[in-house]
Amino acid sequence: MDNLQSLDPRKQELLEARFLGSRMATSHCFKNRDEFQPLNQHGQSQPQPQGTPVQQHTQHNLQVSHSENNSNLSTGSIELKDDDMPQTPDKAKTPTDRKRKRKNTVDNNCEAGAALKVVRPEANGKKINEYFKQSQSPGRSSGVSSTGAKSPSPQAMQYYGFASASPQSSQTQSHGSLTSSDSITFPGRSAATTTCTCSKSAQQNDELRRQLTAQQKLLEKHKENLQKCLDVNKSLLIEKSLLEKKTTRQKCMENRLRLGQFVTQRQGASFVENWVDGWAFTDLIKQQEKIASEREDIEKQRKLLVKKKPPSSSMLAKNSKHENFLKPGEKWLTLVEYYEQDEILKLRQAALKKEDADLQLELEKLERERNLHIRELKRIHNEDNSRFKDHPTLNERYLLLCLLGKGGFSEVHKGFDLKEQRYVACKIHQLNKDWKDDKKANYIKHALREYNIHKSLDHPRIVRLYDVFEIDTNSFCTVLEYCDGNDLDFYLKQNKCIPEKEARSIICQTVSALKYLNEIKPPVIHYDLKPGNILLGSGSVSGEIKITDFGLSKIMDDENYSDAGMDLTSQGAGTYWYLPPECFVVGKTPPKISSRVDVWSVGVIFYQCLYGKKPFGHNLSQAAILEENTILKATDVEFPSRPPVSSEAKSFIRKCLQYRKEDRPDVLTLSFDDYLKPAALKSKHLSESISGSTGVSTVSLAGPSLTISQTPNFTFGDKHS
Template identity: 70%
Template structure:
C-alpha cells in the first residue's frame, strides 16, 4: 500500500477510473512506476488485485491524493482528459472484435476511463507524457452507484484447449453425421428393396389367387357336371319327378325307377314261392306217418265225403318216417332261404330308399341352383367365391364358398328379400337378421358354428359368412338311418349340452329356442364325430332388462314361432300376458332330440303336422312320455329323458343343472351322483303323478 503513494496523482486517478468505471476492453492495463516511463509496455494484470488495492485505501489517503492532483493540475492548465484519447478512440472498437462482448457504458461523468481502457498498448505512454506537461483540474468524486464489472481471464493455453476440444467435438459430430447418413442410406436401400420385394410378393399373391380361383371354378364345374350326369343316370334307376295335369293345375308326382320295379317283382316272386311252400308243407303234414307202425282206426283220418263229381276222395297215403323227415327238412331249408332272401330284399329296399332320398335332394338342389341368380361362380365382396349351392330355405340360399384372403372354405348364407314385400316386413326381417348377427358374432365355442362376416349385396339381399361343415345335419341322418345306438346318441347329447352350457355361462345368457336335429350339424357326416349348433335366428338374450328369475324368466314375444315338436308346453299357453320362458326350453328340446335318436320317432305328435299339433293341443297334453319295448334302451337313458321332459317347468332342470346330470358324466363319477339324481327324481315324481291324476279325472 505504501508503494501507491509514490505514484503520480494522475496515474492513481487513471487507476481508480480504470477500476470503478465501465470497462470496454478485455485485458487490464498495468501502469509501471515513474522510473519506468520510457520503457513501459502493455501487460496483463489481475482485476482482483486492482480491486483489493483500491478497497484498501482510506478516505484520508483519498483526500491527500486529490490535493496533490489539484496542485499538479494548476501547473499544466485546464484540459479535459478526453482530449488525450482522441487518437486512441479509433482503435478501441478493434478490441470488441474478439467476440468477448462489450460491457455496458458508464455515466457521462466517468466516460473517459473506458476510452483509456480501450486503447491499445503504447498509447498510455503518450498520455503520461502529455499529462506531465499540462496538469488536469481536480475530478469530482465518483458516485457510489457506479458498478464494477467482472472480467474473466483465460490464458492462451485454455483457448487452445477449448479450440482443440471444439475441433474434436466437431470431428465426432461429423463422424456421427456421416455414420447416420450412411446408415440412413443403407436403410433406405433396404426399404426400397423390401418395397420392391413386397410389390413382387403382392403381384405373385395376386397371380396365385387368380390361379386358385380359376382352379376352384374348374373343379366346381367338373363336380357339378359329374353330379348332373349321375343324377341323369339315377333318374331311370331310382326315379324322377313327372308333371301331370290335375284339372286346371299341373302337379309334380314321383315315379320310381326300374330298381324299385325289379325289387318289387322279386318280392312278389318270393311271396308266391312262399305260398307254394306253405301248401306243400300242409300236404306233407297230412302224410305224416303215425307214431305206431300199425295205426288204429282212431288214428286213421276219416274218409272224406263225396266231391263235386260224386266220387269220394281217397285216403292219403302215409309216408314212412325217413321220407317224411327228408321232405320236412327240405321244406324247412327252403323256408329259411326265403326268409333270408326276404331280409336281403328288405335291406336292399332300405338302401334304395336312402339312395332315393339323396337323389331327390340332389334333384331339388340342381333345380334350385339353375333358378338361382348366383349360379355363375360370382365373387361376393371381392373376397368370397361361390362354388356350389348346398341348399335353399324359405328366404335364403346357402352356398359353399372359398375365402380368397384367408384361404379357407366357408358357407355363404344369402338372404333375399322379396320385392313384393312391404317396407315394414322388410324392416322386420332385416331387424331379426341383424339381431341374429349381433348374437352369433360374439360366440366362440368348439360346438358352435362360427360367424365370420356380414355384408350387403344389393338393396334386397345381404350375406352372412359362416364356418363350413362338410357333413349333413342330424335330421338328414335320422331320415336315412331312422335311429342310432345309445352310445352314439349319448355322445351327441353330451356335445349339445356342452354348447348350451356355454350359452348360459356367458353374460348375458342366451336361449337358443330353436334346437332341433336340423340345426345340429355333423362335422364329418356321421354320428361318430363332432357336432356344431347353428341357426340363432330365434335366440333370446336373457339380459337384466327382460329376464327376471323370480317371475320365472322372460316374456315370450314371438309365440307361434319355432318347431312345435321340440317346444315345451309353456310355449303354447295362451292368456292375457305372454308366457315366461328360460333356458329350460332348450332342456325340453334336448330330451325330444335324444328320444328321437334312440327310438326313431318323436315322442309327441310324430305323424302330425304343426297345424294339427296346434289345433289338438298335443304338446299341452304331453304330461308323460311313453317308451317302446324295442329297441332296447338303458334305464339311465330313460330316466334322463324323463328329467328333461318334466311337464311343469318348475320341476324341470335348467341347462347348468343338466350339465351335471350323472348320465352325462364320466363313468367314475356316475356312481357318486346317481344317488342324488334318484332322490331328486323321486321328489319330483310325486307332484307329477298328482298332476296326471287330476288331469285324468277331469
C-alpha cells in the same frame, strides 16, 4: 501475444514455422485446393495472391517446419527418409547446425515458396500473427478430419502451447488450443464444416430414399406375387368345383334310371311333377312278389300234404267199414314219406323268409340312396336356378363354389375365404322384391339380431360367425364356419335310430354348448334346438357336433328377464315337436320362458335318437299339433320295448320332459347330471359317496397302520342301495 512483434525475426520465423506445422498436416485430407479459398461477395473463389518475398520466405519456413514436425505428426501419404527429412532446430543441437539449417532455408526460399502453394495455399494472404488477434470460429470445435495424422506427443503439445487431455482426443485437438485465453480462428473453417455436415446429411437422405424406394419396389413385387398366387388358387378352386359339379351331375343321371326321377305329368289344366321309381326298385318289388307267390304255393302244398298224412290207429278204427274204399286220386303216404315232404316244405319256407329279409334290407338301403338322390336332384335344380351359380367373389374376398342347400328366403353356399385361406359357409338372405317395407325391415331386424347374438359366441360346440356384409338392396350375406357333414335330422332319416352310446355323446356335447350359452353375460336361450340345427362335423354320430341357427334365440338380459322368466314375444314361431307345453299356453299375458325350454328340446332329441321317432305328435303336422293341442296334453312319456334302453337313459329323458316347468331342471342343473358324467367320474363319485356313508375304523399295529373297511367287498358295476 502482442509481444511476438518484439521478438527477433529469426525466432519469430521459427515459432511460426513450428506453430503451423500441425496445421500444414491437415492439408492432405482435402483433394481440392479450392475448398479453403475464401469466397467473395458474389460467392466466387478469390484468386490466391503471390505475396511479397518476405511472405514467400515465411511460407518456405512453414514448409520446412512442417517437414520437421512430420517426425511426430506424419501422414500416411508422406514418406520421407531419415536422410532427406530436414531437422528442426533444437537446444541439443549446436549453433553451427542451426546456422547451416537456416542458410539452407534462405537459399531455397523461392523453391519452398512455390512448393508451399501446391501443398497448402494461404486463404487470404494474412500473416500468422494476425490470427492471434481474432477469435476462434464457432465451427472450430467440430474440426476437420485430418486423415492419417498421428497424434502429437504430450511434450510437443506443451511446447506449442496446446492442452491435450488424452491421446484418444489427439485427432480432435490436432489443431490445438492455446494455453492463453486467446484462440485461433481460421477463415473458411466454419463454412467448410457446415458444408461437410450438409453433404453427409444429404447423402444419408439419399441413402434412405434409395432404401425406401427399394423396399417399396420389393413390397409391390410381393403384392404382385401374392395376387398371382391368389389368382392361381382361385382358378384351381373353380376348376375343382366345376369338376365336382360335372361328376355329381353324371352320377345323378346314372341314378335316375336306377333309383328314379321326377316326371312331369298333366293333371287337368296344370302340370305336376310326380316321382317314378327306377329299375332297382322294380326288380326288388318283382322279387318280393315272387317270394310271396312261392309262400302261397308252399302253404297249398302243406295243406295237401296234411290230407295225405297216413291215418293213425284211431282213424283206422273209425274207417274200418270203408277199409277197401279209396277215393279217386287219393293215395296214402307212408309215415317216412310224409315227414320227408313236410321237412322239405319247412326248409323252403325258411329260405324264403331269409330271402325276404335280405330283400327288405336291400330295399331300406335303396330307400336311403333314393333320399340322397332326391335331395341331390333338388339341390342341383336350385343351384341351376340360383343367380350365384357362376362362382362370383363376394365382398372381394369370398369365392362361392357350390350350393349346399336352400330354405325359404336364404341360400347356403360353400365358399372359400381368399384372405384367411379357409372354407366357409355363406348364407345369402334374399328379400322378396314384392314385400312391403315394413316386412323387409322386420326381416332385416331379426337377421341383425341373430348376428349380434351369434358374433360374440366362441365355443367348440357352436358354429362360428365370421362376417356379415351387404350384397345389394335386397340381399345380404352372413359368413359362417364350414362343417363338412350332414345334420342330425338327415342322419336320423337315413338310419332311423342311433345306439345309446353314440346318442349319449351327442346329448353331452349339446348340453355343453347350452351350458356355455347360460354362463355368458347376458345368458342366451336357443329356443329352436332340433336335429336339423345340430351339425355332424365328420358326417357320423361318433364325431363332434356343432349347434347353429340362432335366428329365434332370446337374450335373458336384466330388462327382460326376472326370476319367473321372460315374456315369449314370438309365440307361434319355432318347431312344435321340440317346444315345451308352456310355449303353447294362450292367455291375456304372454307365457314366461327360461332355459328350461332348451332342456325340453334336449329330451325330445334324445328320445328321437334312441327310438327313431318323436315322443309326441310323431306323424302329425305342425298345424295338426296346434289344432289338437298335442303338446299341451303331453303329460307323460311312454317308452317302447324295443330297442332296449338303459333305465338311466329313461330317467334322464323323464327329467327333461317334465310337464311343469318348475319340476324341470334348468340347463346348469342338467349339466351336472350323473348320466352325462364320464364313467371314471361316476365311479369316483360313487366311491366317495360310499366311503362317506359307511364307518371306517383304523387299527394301529406295530408296523404300518392298516385301514379296515366295515362294508363288504363289491364291484362298481353291481347294484346296491
